[in-house]
Amino acid sequence: MKWSEIPIVWQVCLQEAWAAYSVGSLPIGAALLNPHGEVLLRERNHLADNAPTGRVGNNQLAHAEINVLLQLDRSKIDPHPCTLYTLLEPCPLCMGAFYMSGVRNLSYAARDPIAGSTNLLGKTPYLSRKPIGVHGPVSALEPAIIAFQVAAHQSRFAEQDFPEFYAFWATLCPTGKAHGITLYQGGELQAAAQAGLEIEQVWPLLVPPHE
Numbered sequence: 001m002k003w004s005e006i007p008i009v010w011q012v013c014l015q016e017a018w019a020a021y022s023v024g025s026l027p028i029g030a031a032l033l034n035p036h037g038e039v040l041l042r043e044r045n046h047l048a049d050n051a052p053t054g055r056v057g058n059n060q061l062a063h064a065e066i067n068v069l070l071q072l073d074r075s076k077i078d079p080h081p082c083t084l085y086t087l088l089e090p091c092p093l094c095m096g097a098f099y100m101s102g103v104r105n106l107s108y109a110a111r112d113p114i115a116g117s118t119n120l121l122g123k124t125p126y127l128s129r130k131p132i133g134v135h136g137p138v139s140a141l142e143p144a145i146i147a148f149q150v151a152a153h154q155s156r157f158a159e160q161d162f163p164e165f166y167a168f169w170a171t172l173c174p175t176g177k178a179h180g181i182t183l184y185q186g187g188e189l190q191a192a193a194q195a196g197l198e199i200e201q202v203w204p205l206l207v208p209p210h211e
Contacts, residue, residue: 001140003203009033010109010141011199013087016044016064017148018199021189024048027152030064030086032072032103040077043067065094069101079103087145089116089136096120099127108136110145113168143176144206150180151189179208 009031016029025048032041045064051057055067065086079102089108095117122128150169159166169177183189192202
């Protein structure tokens, strides 16, 4: 998929993810849209860097979805008809925050076979109360996003420390997993970040061959 073919909301999430990667955080971005398709809020993962006032940074809770939802002012925005978009299937932390935020629609681009927690819906009486719509993954984007996650994890963590991540990625999307390792070993993404390139310029690097 060419950059120009990517829906605007996913372009926004990818822009946020690239900003996160470029400062050493994990490449996950998220955005809140109203029913008219307008981007109301946007943010990114801030695990390894400072965050704007009112959001979370330099903390294990500094996930992209959390930092979007912390901006949600219910006196100005009715959350029920809005949709939270995120590059990666939310983890338990973000799934809980999403559910309690009042936002009723969730869309994610790529599965997370380790931490992804959309399957928590319906597991308790409370998590069965709200009419939640969940959509994902986006098959045209998932291989490139998994490649991005793999490359980023390779740069932050030793593979032998998280073998289950790589085993699941290899099962879920072997082309994405293999391409992510190639990207890390070749240094293309690190060089692009250091050169200050924009995600529009970087996107072709993320797409696995033959996708």
